[in-house]
Each structure stands twice: as structure tokens, then as C-alpha cells.
Amino acid sequence: MILFELACANEHHFEAWFRDGATYDSQAAAGEIACPLCGNARVAKAPMAPRLAKHHGAAAELRHALGDLRRRVEESCAYVGKRFPEEARRIHYGEAEARPIYGEASPEDARELAEEGVDVRRIPWAPEEN
Numbered sequence: 713m714i715l716f717e718l719a720c721a722n723e724h725h726f727e728a729w730f731r732d733g734a735t736y737d738s739q740a741a742a743g744e745i746a747c748p749l750c751g752n753a754r755v756a757k758a759p760m761a762p763r764l765a766k767h768h769g770a771a772a773e774l775r776h777a778l779g780d781l782r783r784r785v786e787e788s789c790a791y792v793g794k795r796f797p798e799e800a801r802r803i804h805y806g807e808a809e810a811r812p813i814y815g816e817a818s819p820e821d822a823r824e825l826a827e828e829g830v831d832v833r834r835i836p837w838a839p840e841e842n
């Protein structure tokens with residue numbers, strides 16, 4: 713079975729199940745599919761199946777949100793790379809100027825910092841591309 717989103721000549725959208733694509737084609741050609749709202753038998757497949765569109769949209773939105781977060785961090789924080797755990801400690805203990813920084817830390821480093829009371833947050837970096 714296959715679900716199509718269809719639209720009638722009056723632009724009513726509705727979903728209908730068919731055994732397969734060929735069944736849809738022959739039923740549509742024979743005028744056997746009628747719009748449930750107005751009865752119009754001139755129907756065509758709507759551009760995108762809504763279920764597919766929704767899934768795709770959620771993933772894209774998440775990627776987009778992570779990209780935004782990354783850009784904001786990159787604009788407002790100083791990058792310290794692998795020295796992140798060391799720098800975070802120096803700031804925490806007042807040995808370095810207090811400023812927002814970001815960089816890489818291993819999960820163990822991040823846990824140790826958190827245990828010492830250093831304000832660290834882990835961000836899942838979205839890949840640059842894709």
C-alpha cells in the first residue's frame with residue numbers, strides 16, 4: 713500500500729491509499745478518484761507527501777539550530793582549542809581574565825571540570841557541511 717497526498721482541481725488536499733503507484737495512475741486516469749470534499753474527479757498528486765516533509769523538516773531544523781548556536785558561540789567566545797580544560801580552570805580560579813571561551817575537552821575533562829564547579833556546557837557541534 714502506498715499513501716499519496718492528492719489535490720483536486722479546486723485545490724482541496726486529501727490523502728488516499730493505493731495498492732501501488734500503477735493503481736493510482738489507472739484509477740486517476742479513469743476518473744475513479746473523487747475529492748472527498750467536493751466530489752471533483754480531476755485529481756493529481758500534490759507536490760510533496762506531508763509525512764516525508766515533516767521528518768525532513770525536523771532534521772533540517774535541528775541542524776539549523778545547532779548551526780546558529782555554533783555561530784553565536786564562535787562570535788562571542790574566544791577559541792582556546794585543546795587548552796580548554798586548562799583555561800577554564802585558570803578562569804575559574806581567577807588566574808586568567810574572566811571571559812567566555814570555547815574549545816575541545818574530552819568527556820573526562822568535562823566531568824572533572826563540572827565536579828570542580830567550573831561552569832562548562834557541552835555542545836554537540838553540527839558538522840560544518842551537511
Ligand SMILES: [Zn+2]
Nearest residue numbers: 720724747750
Ligand atoms: Zn475538492
